[in-house]
Amino acid sequence: MIYLDHNATTPIDDRVLEAMLPFLKTFYGNPSSLYRLGRAAKSAVDAAREQLAALIGVQPGQIIFTSGGTEANNLALATLAPQAGLAVSSIEHPSVIEPALYLQSLGHQLTLLKVDANGRITQNAIDEVIRLKPGLVSIMLANNENGAVQNIARYADQLTAQGIKVHTDAVQALGKIPVDFNRLGVDLMSLSSHKIYGPKGCGALVCDKSVAIKPVLLGGGQEQGLRAGTENVAAIVGFGKAAELAKTELAERQAHLLKLKNLLEHGLSAIPGLTVFAEQAERLPNTVQMGVHGVDGEMLLMQLDQKGIAVSSGSACASGMREPSPVLVAMGVEAAEAKSAIRISLGKANTEAEIFEFIKQLKSLVEKG
Numbered sequence: 031m032i033y034l035d036h037n038a039t040t041p042i043d044d045r046v047l048e049a050m051l052p053f054l055k056t057f058y059g060n061p062s063s064l065y066r067l068g069r070a071a072k073s074a075v076d077a078a079r080e081q082l083a084a085l086i087g088v089q090p091g092q093i094i095f096t097s098g099g100t101e102a103n104n105l106a107l108a109t110l111a112p113q114a115g116l117a118v119s120s121i122e123h124p125s126v127i128e129p130a131l132y133l134q135s136l137g138h139q140l141t142l143l144k145v146d147a148n149g150r151i152t153q154n155a156i157d158e159v160i161r162l163k164p165g166l167v168s169i170m171l172a173n174n175e176n177g178a179v180q181n182i183a184r185y186a187d188q189l190t191a192q193g194i195k196v197h198t199d200a201v202q203a204l205g206k207i208p209v210d211f212n213r214l215g216v217d218l219m220s221l222s223s224h225k226i227y228g229p230k231g232c233g234a235l236v237c238d239k240s241v242a243i244k245p246v247l248l249g250g251g252q253e254q255g256l257r258a259g260t261e262n263v264a265a266i267v268g269f270g271k272a273a274e275l276a277k278t279e280l281a282e283r284q285a286h287l288l289k290l291k292n293l294l295e296h297g298l299s300a301i302p303g304l305t306v307f308a309e310q311a312e313r314l315p316n317t318v319q320m321g322v323h324g325v326d327g328e329m330l331l332m333q334l335d336q337k338g339i340a341v342s343s344g345s346a347c348a349s350g351m352r353e354p355s356p357v358l359v360a361m362g363v364e365a366a367e368a369k370s371a372i373r374i375s376l377g378k379a380n381t382e383a384e385i386f387e388f389i390k391q392l393k394s395l396v397e398k399g
Contacts, residue, residue: 032339032384036225037174037202037317037375042268043227049271050229053264061261062252071263078270085273086219087210088236094243094253095266098233099201099222100125105235105257106197106218107133107168109244114165115139119180120360121149123199126168127356139164148311149178149361156185159194166195171214172203175357175373176308177317179207186215195241201225201233205276206314207284217241223265227378228272232265283378288315290376290385297389301396307358307371316377321370322396330395331372337391342373 033041053074059067061075079090096102103125107116111133118130120142134140141162143155151169159167167189172179186196197218200209205226211219218241223232237243243256250258276283295318298304303323321327327343334341354368374388 032380032388034374034376034380034384034388035340035342036377037177037373038342039224039230040227040377041379042224042229043272043275045275046228046268046271050264050268053267057263061263062250071261074267075261075263078266078273081270081277082221082234082273085209085277086204086221086236087212089239091254092211092237092239094235094237094256095261095269096233096235096257097231097262098224099123099199099220100233102220102222102233102235103168103197103199104129105243105246106220107166108246110166110195110197110218110241112136112138112165114163115141116166116168117141117143117159117162117164118168119143119145119151119155119170121145121173121175121178121357122168122170123174123201126170126199130168143167143169145360147362149173149176149308149357150311151180151185156188160188160192163192163194166197168197168199170199170202171209171219172200172207172314172317173308173357174202175355175371176311176319176361177202177314177375178308178311179203179313182214182216190215190217202314202317205272205280205283206287206316208280211236223269223272226272226276229265229268232262232269234269279378284315286378287376290380290382291315291318293382293385294318294374294376294389297385298392301393304396305367307361307363317373317375319371319373321367321372323367323370325370325396325399327369327371330370330392333395334372334388334391337395339388339391342375343371 057070059071061072079093083090107129182198189196195217198216199220201222217238219236221234224230245256247258305321307319331343354365358368
């Protein structure tokens with residue numbers, strides 16, 4: 031199998047699995063327990079918190095471990111949005127859009143920030159938000175479908191100067207480009223383990239010390255009293271190890287991914303009727319979203335699967351939907367063209383030979399119609 035869907039999930043790194051194994055069997059204590067097994071588990075969670083903090087440039091106490099990026103996004107919005115309304119970009123992940131719409135149904139003001147044809151937030155959208163002055167603005171750092179990277183630092187500087195809190199979903203950016211919480215200037219940031227070669231079922235919400243988090247899950251004092259429930263120790267350990275590896279290998283990974291992406295896009299340029307979405311935007315080094323005029327994206331996905339190649343038609347979290355991607359629609363892409371979209375997202379283990387094989391198979395399928 032040629033796996034080209036790393037924005038959906040990444041295979042767990044062998045070194046991460048090795049770090050996790052003792053906490054699945056030998057050190058099985060509850061980290062809230064005071065005896066030796068519990069203390070060993072708590073020490074492991076604390077060490078992982080330090081590893082993740084080192085990757086993103088924060089203090090360990092600023093990190094709240096969650097079950098994933100979805101919970102982190104929901105926690106961020108539930109904490110601050112009800113105070114004075116919220117604004118989110120029109121290209122957010124469903125785990126931001128859906129809770130935002132839910133809060134709107136409860137009577138809270140919701141504003142959707144428009145993007146341009148390359149999926150970038152416009153300055154006019156930021157100016158409008160500043161005029162409306164919501165309590166919270168949520169803008170993803172990098173889009174999960176087309177890879178477009180937003181200038182969060184610039185927007186956060188403008189918004190926080192007006193007393194508006196800023197949250198960014200950095201799930202797709204982490205481990206692919208440098209992510210520094212303080213340099214971004216945001217108040218809240220969501221992360222996920224399984225996008226950086228760690229295990230599924232673990233994420234984090236990173237908080238500025240000035241932000242008072244309101245817990246959504248009640249029932250225990252875990253995570254500084256902000257997220258009740260016994261910690262998933264093995265997964266947290268894995269997240270920590272994955273973060274440590276991402277920090278030491280980031281430059282190498284980035285260069286490798288960019289080389290493969292350039293090779294991929296050069297090959298795609300020879301296919302008639304093919305469009306690369308958000309082509310003019312700064313994008314993640316691993317992500318290419320493309321469409322071929324007159325070709326159904328989901329059909330093409332299944333045909334590639336039969337050839338042993340795994341790609342996505344967009345967001346894995348919205349799989350099975352026949353509607354065109356809301357992200358592409360927000361960018362002004364026509365519905366028929368949006369339905370042709372497939373996403374190729376590269377990983378650190380992909381090779382040039384795999385890229386050549388993908389291009390070969392894609393050309394053959396497109397030519398056959």
